Amino acid sequence: MRHRRRRITWKGTALVVGGVAAGCALVTYVPQDATVETPFVVEGAVxxxxxxxxxxxxxxxxxxxxTLTGLTEGAVAGGTFVVVDATWRATQGQTAFSGAEITDAQGRTFWPTNQAGCSTSTSAQPGYTWHTTYCFDVPRDALDGATIRLARGDQAEEHAGQRRDAVAVVDLGISGPEVDELWEATETVSLEEPGFATASTGGSEG
Structure with a gap:
C-alpha cells in the first residue's frame, strides 16, 4: 500500500548519467534500400x-x-500514471503529431489516456514551440527501463503509420531501486493545458 507522500519529478537532464546538453541526436543506421519501410529511429534522453x-x-x-487533476476532472490510476511533458517545434509546416506510446523492457506497449485533460495527440506550427503532456496508466513492472515513442505518424498496429518516417524513442531513465520508490510514493499531478511553451514548460515562444 502506498503511504508516503513526496514529489516525484525529473526535469531537464536530471535523468541522464553525467548530464546531457540539449542538442540533436543522430538517426540510427538503416540500410539505404528503397524497399525498407521501417521507421528511422532517433534515440535520446530526457x-x-x-x-x-x-x-x-x-x-x-x-x-x-x-492521481491526476485537470481543469474540469480528475483521474485515479489503475496502476500508476507516467506523466511525460514534451515540446514540439515543427520545421516544415503545420504538423500533427499522432504517435505516442510507452514501451517497457518486456516489449509491452501502453497508449496514452485522455483523462483529466491529458493529450493523446497534438499539432504545432513552424516557428513556435508547443508544450503538451502525455499520461500513461501502467503497472508497476512496466516502469523499469521504460521508453516513450513519439512521432507524427499514429501508433497503429506494427506502426503502419510511421513507415519510412522519423520517430523519437526516449529513455525515461527509470531503473532499479527507483522503481520501488516511485511506486510507493503517493503523488497528485495538476496538469496544464497544452499551449505555447514558456520557460516553465521547457521552452520559449517563437
Missing part, C-alpha cells in the same frame, strides 16, 4: 532536443503519480 527533420522534439520532464 532533456535532449531530437531532430526528426519535420520537427524538433524535447521530452522536458517525467513525473509519476497515482
Amino acid at each position: 532533456g535532449e532536443t531530437l531532430d526528426l527533420t519535420y520537427a524538433e522534439l524535447t521530452v522536458t520532464e517525467v513525473r509519476v503519480a497515482d
Whole structure:
C-alpha cells in the first residue's frame, strides 16, 4: 500500500548519467534500400532536443503519480500514471503529431489516456514551440527501463503509420531501486493545458 507522500519529478537532464546538453541526436543506421519501410529511429534522453527533420522534439520532464487533476476532472490510476511533458517545434509546416506510446523492457506497449485533460495527440506550427503532456496508466513492472515513442505518424498496429518516417524513442531513465520508490510514493499531478511553451514548460515562444 502506498503511504508516503513526496514529489516525484525529473526535469531537464536530471535523468541522464553525467548530464546531457540539449542538442540533436543522430538517426540510427538503416540500410539505404528503397524497399525498407521501417521507421528511422532517433534515440535520446530526457532533456535532449531530437531532430526528426519535420520537427524538433524535447521530452522536458517525467513525473509519476497515482492521481491526476485537470481543469474540469480528475483521474485515479489503475496502476500508476507516467506523466511525460514534451515540446514540439515543427520545421516544415503545420504538423500533427499522432504517435505516442510507452514501451517497457518486456516489449509491452501502453497508449496514452485522455483523462483529466491529458493529450493523446497534438499539432504545432513552424516557428513556435508547443508544450503538451502525455499520461500513461501502467503497472508497476512496466516502469523499469521504460521508453516513450513519439512521432507524427499514429501508433497503429506494427506502426503502419510511421513507415519510412522519423520517430523519437526516449529513455525515461527509470531503473532499479527507483522503481520501488516511485511506486510507493503517493503523488497528485495538476496538469496544464497544452499551449505555447514558456520557460516553465521547457521552452520559449517563437
